[in-house]
Amino acid sequence: MTEQSDSSSWTPPDSSSSSSPSSSSSDPSSASGREPGWAGGYGNDPGPYQGSYGQPAYDQPPYGQAQYGQPQYGQAPYGPPQYGQPQYGPPQYGPPQYAQPPYGPQPGMPGPHPYHGPPAARGPWVVPVRPGVPFHQMARTDAHRWWRPLVGTVAVLGAAFLATAVLMILGIIGYVVVNGEPPEMKSDTSLFGNINADLGFNLAALALLIPIVFLGAWGVQRRRPGTLSSVVGRLRWRWLLACCGLALVFLFVSFGASALAGIFGDVPDEPEGRWVGWADFLLPALIVVALVPFQASAEEYVFRGWIPQAVGACTLQDRPGGGGVLGRALRTPWPGILLGAVLFTSLHGYTGWGLLDIFMFGAIAGWLTVRTGGLEAAIALHVFNNLMAFLLPAAFGRLTLEQGAVPWQYVVADVVPMLLYAAGAWWLSRRLRVETVTPGAPAPRPEEPAVAGRPADPGPAPA
Known part of the structure; x- marks a missing residue:
């Protein structure tokens, strides 16, 4: 009984024997080299980290906190991901990763539908004039085509x-309303049979040319209407x-010159006139003062503005050789000045020396327009x-439209006197430094190569 009780009583193991090499052979994990799943304690706790020989072991961190040291088996290592593993953080933009097909159509697949996109934005309708050009070449903008001056002229005439x-119809209706009967034409120059009505109709019809040529410049030639006035784009x-x-x-x-010509010159006698009185003078004077500035300005806009600029736009400088003699002539203002003077003369009913008088007026006004860079001097004249x-004829009872x-x-x-006025206006324009070309410097001309006996052309000198 005593031996059995001694043998059955439990004796605590010797702590020194657990660290001996022989104790490791009795460890159930020694056969497979792995620790059993129940050996880790609660939650498969692996226990304290066994450092290498000579290094102290780290204490086990609290539950739920990551362990120190190297990651355990099956845990991803810290640092950059290995090849084939996705990267941490937000997705990267750019080309596709490895083992992914590139973007674009693949073999055997239809390509993408064509993308036309929005239509190209159109530029502004009004095109600016080129810098550094004289008055007669202001219609030669970047939108100029050979047909624009022709179409514009036909449109203005129509x-x-x-x-x-329309003005004639309105005038006849007004005449009927006032007088109760339609007008009777007494001559080719009299539509209403009344000098005041005929004068007002003719002056108003000519004044309508101002908005018409403005619309022609804007609608056909795609330029500002003010370019018909001067090189600065407006009346100065x-x-x-x-x-x-x-x-x-x-x-x-x-x-005074006309009075001297009538006294000392051999001119036919004219019937003497007398003052008609304010009652008969006031109405025609009001019509003349109200409409003549617009009538005269309209004729200048057509014959010294539109016509010279339409001719000056056709310089032929884009043709090989610059158009030769004709191109050099068209680049001067004289073809437009002379054509405008001829057309201006043809619309008047004068004969004999009177045609020369009207032609000289048109030529002088055209030259003055180009030399001063605008219509102001011609309009005033x-x-x-x-x-x-x-x-003067209205004051002495001799007002008539016959020529x-x-x-x-x-x-x-x-x-x-017209020549004296032109000389004085040109001198005054130089004294006042009136602009004669459009603002801005012209485009530089490319240097011409030097030839034998002549140095290279450095281009235009600075103004």
């Missing part, structure tokens, strides 16, 4: 005919006022000339 017809009012002062001087000089031509022969003495007495 619109003028239509506007005149200060310069116009200065020209009006000169035109007033011209008015007195011309009146034309307005004051027509004011005197209508007001005929003019003695040569009166032609000389009219042309000489």
